[in-house]
Amino acid sequence: MSQSVKRKPLRKILPGLFCIAISLSACSSSKLPAEQVSTVSQAESQYRRATELIDRKKYDKAIVVLESLLFSTRATNLEDDVLHSLANSYYQKKQYLLAADMYRRLLQQTPDSPFAKSAQFELAKSYEQLSPFYELDQEYTVKAINEFSTYLDEYPLDDSAQAQSDAELYKELLKVNPTNASYKAKYDEAMAQLSNGAPASYSKSAILKLRDKLAHNRYSIALQYVRLKKYRAADIYFDVVINQYPDTKWVKSAWLGKIDTNIRRNKWFEARQTIERFQQLYPDNSKEVEASYKKVMEHFSEARNPESK
Numbered sequence: 001m002s003q004s005v006k007r008k009p010l011r012k013i014l015p016g017l018f019c020i021a022i023s024l025s026a027c028s029s030s031k032l033p034a035e036q037v038s039t040v041s042q043a044e045s046q047y048r049r050a051t052e053l054i055d056r057k058k059y060d061k062a063i064v065v066l067e068s069l070l071f072s073t074r075a076t077n078l079e080d081d082v083l084h085s086l087a088n089s090y091y092q093k094k095q096y097l098l099a100a101d102m103y104r105r106l107l108q109q110t111p112d113s114p115f116a117k118s119a120q121f122e123l124a125k126s127y128e129q130l131s132p133f134y135e136l137d138q139e140y141t142v143k144a145i146n147e148f149s150t151y152l153d154e155y156p157l158d159d160s161a162q163a164q165s166d167a168e169l170y171k172e173l174l175k176v177n178p179t180n181a182s183y184k185a186k187y188d189e190a191m192a193q194l195s196n197g198a199p200a201s202y203s204k205s206a207i208l209k210l211r212d213k214l215a216h217n218r219y220s221i222a223l224q225y226v227r228l229k230k231y232r233a234a235d236i237y238f239d240v241v242i243n244q245y246p247d248t249k250w251v252k253s254a255w256l257g258k259i260d261t262n263i264r265r266n267k268w269f270e271a272r273q274t275i276e277r278f279q280q281l282y283p284d285n286s287k288e289v290e291a292s293y294k295k296v297m298e299h300f301s302e303a304r305n306p307e308s309k
Contacts, residue, residue, distance in 0.1 A: 084185065086102050097130060142214070151203050164190075208247070215250040218241050219237070226257070226260075232261075258274050272297075
């Protein structure tokens with residue numbers, strides 16, 4: 001009798017505890033998505049604010065807002081929007097190194113983003129802007145060439161028609177939902193592509209100009225060695241221009257420089273070969289090496305051994 005009295009309260013309590021447990025579980029499971037939704041909503045609100053600042057060309061203020069969103073929008077639908085807008089804002093403020101870093105992060109973190117194509121192009125342009133005067137270190141010149149080449153490898157053809165189509169599409173979508181930050185960003189992206197004209201053509205032209213700067217840099221180093229009377233070192237850099245940058249305007253000067261250093265080093269056999277090669281490449285400019293050729297022939301008999309000086 002006493003045992004049944006003791007068990008009865010347990011039978012009444014257990015169902016109640018079970019209900020409470022279910023209730024608590026339901027509450028906890030529904031609370032997390034609400035917090036996530038709130039966080040996303042706040043991020044979207046902040047991102048809209050940033051795009052409005054960008055529209056008003058308040059890039060400094062937009063950068064502050066966008067930087068605060070880098071962590072909260074990680075692995076969300078806004079991640080590439082934030083990275084792209086921040087990179088563009090840095091670029092507009094001529095903070096090209098920061099812009100390059102953001103464009104690269106976008107390509108690494110969101111490689112399937114619709115902004116990937118423009119990010120690759122703008123990454124190359126950022127390094128192009130950082131490319132210094134030809135006499136200085138050319139690290140960023142090399143990086144710009146590499147990134148423009150990557151763009152051409154991945155997007156060899158200009159597609160202004162696609163950009164025009166995208167611009168019209170998102171313009172119409174913005175009429176339906178004018179507060180949609182993603183639509184606004186994609187519309188701006190399409191318009192940016194149209195304003196760039198033909199990125200592939202630009203990339204090809206930029207590579208030629210940047211290669212010309214590299215050739216000028218190497219040629220100037222060769223001349224410095226000539227002034228220091230280090231003719232062997234000068235010869236090496238003339239060869240760099242000749243072999244690595246034959247498509248630049250400095251290659252002809254490099255050939256003439258190489259002829260001069262060969263003569264200064266009493267390398268008569270090599271000088272004759274270089275002159276003959278120059279005449280083959282530039283038959284209309286043979287008069288430029290007539291004096292050198294005459295000098296070589298006068299001393300050629302003394303240079304029976306090609307390695308002698």
